[in-house]
Amino acid sequence: MARINDNYLKLAAGYLFPEIARRVNAFAEANPEAKLIKLGIGDVTEPLPEAIRTAMIRAVNEMGKSESFHGYGPEQGYAWLREAIADHDYKARGCEIDASEIFVSDGSKCDSGNILDILGHDNTIAVCDPVYPVYVDTNVMAGHTGGANEDGRYEGLVYLPMTDANSFEPALPESPVDVVYLCYPNNPTGATASRETLKAWVDYALANNTLILFDAAYHAFITDEDVPHSIYEIEGARKCAIEFRSFSKNAGFTGTRCAFTVVPKGLTGKASDGSDVEIHGLWNRRQSTKFNGVSYIVQRGAEAAYSEEGKAQIEELVGFYMENARLIREGLIAAGMTVFGGINAPYVWVKTPDGVSSWDFFDQLLNEAHVVGTPGSGFGASGEGYFRISAFNSRENVEEALQRIGAKLAV
């Protein structure tokens, strides 16, 4: 009799976004005339840049001739894409990352979940709270936790609160942890980490042999000159950190699918016999065995993100969403709300008025303003009393949403 992975049964509830979809669908069915504006899930809305589309069409046409047809590509990604990434995203910022340390994939969600394949089951794991739910849920599924308590916190994970009370700077763990997930610019709070903050994490990791899983999916939204884009801008990070990046949010690839993970050579973990094992080789083996590379056509599109035209078009796209973020911040402040984030990140993190719960505020916003956001408590116990508004939408929708919020919910 085939046995299932029981750990799945520990998952406290549906993944956050399906639960939102359920409530939104129920509302839409009951109110078919209402025009909903979705500022919930962090999904881009603006067209894929022209330089990227042109490159993809060229690639599709190449696939139509034997002499330029592409079958299986390298599981790690094509050299030309890995080199473009190394040059533009790393060497240009002074980070010594080689193309061979970059693994192209179809998504950061996949990579940040799959990375657990190559780690042991007995690590002490820390996450910020609130947190991108994938980090937590994949650990539950892998059997790294006990059950959830009534706040939705799983036994065995170390939660690092990240709230207004500590200016969204989680304290270093009190006792050593083996693995810590960090996400900057932060999803969901929109907070950024200064060079000093990241240096403190790298120093902590080197002192405690901690592996940092650094999610930089939102780095393109950084506008302050002195905020680091990559963990590798900090000395020593090559010895303690893996970095996840994506084309989803900067280049509009949420539906096109391309991302990458950086695993520096020389970064090691411990085997049970006490020996040090290079993580690069393990990830390479994982990807070679369980993955077959990203579509050639999509990789050509991603490469075009680094052309002169591509870079200019992406800058414009990012600027568009950041102007949305500014409007949201200012509109909500004008409506009397307390807001965080939205400056170097496409998320505005709102304190719910009068201490109402995150899900109550969700329902209120949905029912009164027909606007969908994301309840902070869906990201963790410390997200209770907060609410995430995403800047990913058209200008028209953002302006209308703010108008409705101002009219219906001003405090």
Add this chain to the structure above:
Amino acid sequence: MARINDNYLKLAAGYLFPEIARRVNAFAEANPEAKLIKLGIGDVTEPLPEAIRTAMIRAVNEMGKSESFHGYGPEQGYAWLREAIADHDYKARGCEIDASEIFVSDGSKCDSGNILDILGHDNTIAVCDPVYPVYVDTNVMAGHTGGANEDGRYEGLVYLPMTDANSFEPALPESPVDVVYLCYPNNPTGATASRETLKAWVDYALANNTLILFDAAYHAFITDEDVPHSIYEIEGARKCAIEFRSFSKNAGFTGTRCAFTVVPKGLTGKASDGSDVEIHGLWNRRQSTKFNGVSYIVQRGAEAAYSEEGKAQIEELVGFYMENARLIREGLIAAGMTVFGGINAPYVWVKTPDGVSSWDFFDQLLNEAHVVGTPGSGFGASGEGYFRISAFNSRENVEEALQRIGAKLAV
């Protein structure tokens, strides 16, 4: 200190295809003038059909306008693609598979590896021998085996020999197993399973509560009317089988990336408390949490594989490779070799002449005929003394390879 997954260290050697690449590169460096013909890895070579390219270009253009832009799609795949698959691949063959039971993915290699995420660690697992290495290696990586013996067989797996001696029909396991991997038409032997053979497996699975993981990646190459394309053509299979399929080999998608997995509702596994848990819900949760769907553009291409033009173009493509297979079969027989497969499958399985080992024959073919194939022993201990030749290449290359083999290696 972050601990690694020690099970990776049990992996006996490099994954088969990288080892082949290593030998081929060494030969090519030493013999830069030699024109190598690769009939090793099962990678398609002919252009992507026009109907598919047209659909993909249309999709790229849609991504260029806000009103037809596509961001995150459903993790399970778009309904229109799932419905096309259900109608054309299943309902048209009398299989009651609903669109909601189909999960679109970026590859069968991924799915057949990832499926272990939702299964327990204490199942008894059977594989045919020889076998597609991914089934074995992913079980090793998940900790379901001990170490490898000198033949490369891992302790704890049940191997079902599949050789000339049993007409490539593996016997049912002597004692009950919880999970069995089956691949028909078979990679690497090119054998097919009759309705009776598959019925015996389904009956066995129902009697023993065994989960069948059925890989039908090569179904399009079946030419005999009475050979089943799907395990679901057998009554009762919905209660015991998951099926993997791919667009890689029929539609030429090895570099474009699209596949799907069928998980019937009502198929269950046991939790440790003895309760039955639907596997559909577990896989849905796995995919929702660790995967973000296939590129919209690629899914539109896959959908076009089911249009009238697409179907005709794919039929032509499959016919082209099957004519290669016929030429290879007949050419090798004329050269005095004993061959199997190549009739309902794009692989010809050759008995090495004079009992030479698979790797020796590999080196001989490489050095004397400058032709690359795949050593049978790379697929398992029972593959020793066999050799796989793939029909995926241009007509010109296939003919030249056969000429060289006839001239240099005829027995």
